[in-house]
Amino acid sequence: MKTITIAKGDGIGPEIMDATIAVLKAAGAKLNFEEIQVGEKVYLSGNTSGIPAEAWDTIKKNKIFLKAPITTPQGGGYKSLNVTMRKSLGLFANVRPCVSYHPFVNTKHPTMDLVIVRENEEDLYAGIEHQQTEDVVQCLKLISVSGSERIIRYAFEYAKSNNRKKVTCFSKDNIMKQTDGLFHRTFDTIAKEYPEIETEHWIVDIGAAKVANRPENFDVIVMQNLYGDIISDISAEISGSVGLGGSSNIGESVAMFEAIHGSAPDIAGQNIANPSGLLNGALLMLHHVGESETAIKIQNAWLKTLEEGKHTADIFSPNLSSELLGTKEFAEAIITNLGKKPNTLKAISADNVKPIEVPIVRFKASKKKELLGVDIFVDAEISPDDLGEKLKQASNDSSLDLLMITNRGVKVWPNGFEETFCTNHWRCRFLMPDESVISNQDVLNLMNQLNKEGVDIIKTENLYQFDGVKSFSLGQGQ
Ligand code: NAD
16 A cells, blocks of 8 residues: 545535545555645645645655645735645646547537646745836746756657657747747757657647647647646636646646636535546556556546536536536536446547656756856846946946847847837846957946946846857847
8 A cells, every 4th residue: 555645625625525536445455544724724724835834744754646626815925835846846747638528528529638747846836026117027948958958858758658659848938948948949959859759839829829729730739837837727728628638737746736716616525526637636646656457447438428418517518518517516426337338439449658758868068158248237227228328338448348238138238219219227238349258357347437437236137058068048139
């Protein structure tokens, strides 16, 4: 028997967890359950992380965690426990299968069967945000070579293990050439190692539109954290109901399984929630711990129950459903069907699911790093021409030259447009006239001079080249 950690969470969490555990036990899953308290009550007791220290110990000891949704209280500086857990436990891959169950559950996309593999630790979810001027705040988008490689390898390994034929990458590398460019390039490099799998890339905006319109054209889609968060909710919803989808969060030692949806406080305590999302999360968990036989038995019984038209309120339709069931009664109907297979929906068999190894990161990040210059960000209530003049004079003694000034990324000096709206947040780029390599001391000397002349420096970014390739964006219009 394996002991796993469970948390019943908030809102509908306790109801759907009880229903899920009832099904797992009836199917003979070889599991013991150790419960921890996390979420709203812990937050409101004054613990802003939402999780007590002893709960971390239990999660790390048992390594497998089945979690019902949690309510993050609004305001008051409470950090999302879901994001904290994914990042603290190194749960780098968030896998979200989105399948439609036509003709038993209403959907516009009868043959939809796709899996979103979402990077779970990086991107704007690093949560590094600052107010820099009266007018401007920033959020840093951090993407690493190793993080991109790991999630993309995982997507390909997942496709291989699950008999999936195609892996698609979404990115916005036409705009974010460094961050999303790195992700796309990594995808292209790794794709070559899997010649048996078809690959494609879409810019995320048109890619998302295509998912919404023709999801049946997609198989596995890998993307960064924010895009994955948004597009997996859309995918789950258009498959039939957000209440159906489960997801896994995979790390090197710990794995967490959950429903895609939240705690649905609007329907909590009424025995009307659909437990299928958490149950599907639990099935991913059973496969993960090597209990695929039990997972398959439950999944077939669940599909059979959907086919019989025994539905919870979120998927109930007078034309398709035979009986409206509560959360508990729906779980009982699944238990009654254990051992049966669906007639129309595709039954699951052992040979289409194989365990996945967590991929080893092989790429070396870099290489020869050389400093070429610096972007100095300045807070000033001034015109671009006056700022250009002031900075040129202030940096007179420096070996670095002022090359350009941008405002929110658009070049405004030299020769900017009068029409460009400027806020009090300027990026001022300094390089050597011949673009030769400099030292950190050159940057410090420059900053010292600007500081003496009363320039309000709010941030600096060094401009590097790696292996002779300039690794920073140009200003728009440069
Ligand atoms: P939600 O997913 O909880 O609910 C959205 C809508 O879907 C609601 O109308 C709800 O009734 C319905 N719904 C969701 N799950 C259902 C189910 N199983 N059966 C039937 N209907 C279902 O999203 P929300 O309202 O934006 O968020 C509520 C709370 O959940 C927030 O505090 C949010 O922070 C939290 N949340 C938690 C997680 C998580 O723990 N992983 C994920 C998302 C949101």
